[in-house]
Amino acid sequence: MSALKWGQGKERGAAGPALFGLPLSPGHFVLPRVLRRPVRVLARLGVGEFQAPRFSAAILSGVLIASSSAYGAYLGGDVEGIVQSITARTGFAVDQVKVVGNRQTSEIDILDRLELDGWTSLIGFNAEAARERISGLPWIEVAAVRKVYPHTLEVRVEEREPFALWQQGNDLSVIEKDGAVIAPFSGGTQVLLPLLIGAGAPAKAPDFLAKIEKYPELASRVKGYVRVGERRWDLKLDNGITVKLPEDGEDQAIAELVGMDHDKGLLSRDIAAVDMRLTDRLVVQLTPEAATQREAALSEKPKSLKRKPETKI
Numbered sequence: 001m002s003a004l005k006w007g008q009g010k011e012r013g014a015a016g017p018a019l020f021g022l023p024l025s026p027g028h029f030v031l032p033r034v035l036r037r038p039v040r041v042l043a044r045l046g047v048g049e050f051q052a053p054r055f056s057a058a059i060l061s062g063v064l065i066a067s068s069s070a071y072g073a074y075l076g077g078d079v080e081g082i083v084q085s086i087t088a089r090t091g092f093a094v095d096q097v098k099v100v101g102n103r104q105t106s107e108i109d110i111l112d113r114l115e116l117d118g119w120t121s122l123i124g125f126n127a128e129a130a131r132e133r134i135s136g137l138p139w140i141e142v143a144a145v146r147k148v149y150p151h152t153l154e155v156r157v158e159e160r161e162p163f164a165l166w167q168q169g170n171d172l173s174v175i176e177k178d179g180a181v182i183a184p185f186s187g188g189t190q191v192l193l194p195l196l197i198g199a200g201a202p203a204k205a206p207d208f209l210a211k212i213e214k215y216p217e218l219a220s221r222v223k224g225y226v227r228v229g230e231r232r233w234d235l236k237l238d239n240g241i242t243v244k245l246p247e248d249g250e251d252q253a254i255a256e257l258v259g260m261d262h263d264k265g266l267l268s269r270d271i272a273a274v275d276m277r278l279t280d281r282l283v284v285q286l287t288p289e290a291a292t293q294r295e296a297a298l299s300e301k302p303k304s305l306k307r308k309p310e311t312k313i
Contacts, residue, residue, distance in 0.1 A: 092122045092150055101157040104139045104183075110155055113137065114145075122147050138183040164194040164209075166202055175202055195223065200230035208233060211251060215258045221267070232277075242273040249279070 094116055099107050113133040127145040134143040134155065142158040163177040165185055172185040174193065179202030196205050205225065212219045212235075224236035233250065235243040245253050253276045260266040260282075266274065275283035 093118075094120045094122050094125065094151055094153055096152045098152065098154045099157070100155070102139075102159065104159055104162075105137055105157065109137055110134055110157070114153065114155070122149060122151055122153070125153070127153075162190065162193055164196050164202070164205060165190065167195065167197045168199065177206055179203055179205075194225060196225050196227070198227035198230075201225065201227035208250075211254060215254065218254070218258050218261075237267060239267070241267055241271060243267075244273060244275045244277055246277045246279070 097111060097114065097116070099110050102110065113136070114130050115133070125147065127147055131143050131145045134140060134145065134157065139159045140157050141160045144156045146154045146156075148154055160176055160182050162174045162182060164175055166173050166175045166179075166181070174182045174185055174190055175196075176182060194205070194209060196202060204227065208225065212222060212225075221237045221239075222235050223238050226234040226236060228234055232247040233245045235245065237243065243257060257266070257274065257276065261268070266284075270287050270289065271284050272287045273285040275285065
């Protein structure tokens with residue numbers, strides 16, 4: 001009521017309302033409702049009538065200490081650790097991780113790159129930094145890390161596509177179609193990939209393997225593609241036969257090879273190699289056992305072929 005009638009006291013000679021000894025306003029002046037209580041408290045404080053609540057000194061001291069600690073943590077770079085600690089203990093600690101899309105990459109390797117310590121807070125967790133760490137794994141092409149509140153991390157990855165195995169000396173690596181090395185050979189389903197051998201093989205392999213795949217019956221028998229002198233190819237078959245293709249005209253040579261095998265069973269015989277490097281002839285190399293047997297057969301002459309003595313009549 002006094003806030004609404006401050007102007008009436010002046011007509012009776014009374015002093016008008018004042019704040020710290022200064023008159024607020026002459027005449028009839030009405031303060032907005034939201035300002036009335038703060039102005040009254042300040043007015044009482046100015047004349048010494050305001051009494052602070054109990055424990056106000058302790059509360060102000062606590063606020064001062066907390067603000068000083070927060071400022072010190074900010075200057076020392078420890079704010080992130082404090083936020084992590086507080087939020088992790090209030091229900092935001094990461095306790096579940098979902099990994100989607102990995103085939104060749106172990107989940108353990110992905111979890112290691114997340115760098116979780118058991119009390120990692122989802123609020124303070126840096127998802128972008130974790131994504132960059134996961135992207136550094138050999139098989140990972142694209143990675144995404146998403147926070148699912150209150151306590152779950154979701155990791156989605158897309159892996160690089162393996163094309164073949166590439167052997168150089170004693171080193172065996174998994175490569176992409178463009179020849180880029182993905183990772184060392186680790187077994188498992190990787191053994192089903194085509195095997196390329198020799199320098200320069202990855203660069204020429206995509207086109208050459210496409211030619212072989214036109215003949216499924218031949219492709220299913222090839223266990224290794226050997227690049228010779230970075231000029232031509234040898235085929236290593238599953239029964240040990242080596243097919244030496246020419247430097248030029250390999251398409252025609254492959255078609256002729258498949259035709260001879262279909263008509264005469266060439267690749268099922270006891271031979272070691274088929275040399276197609278010469279344009280005017282086909283050279284077949286026997287296995288040592290077959291060569292020995294052939295020599296023995298040629299050295300024996302059938303009795304029916306021995307020359308009979310002439311008889312006079």
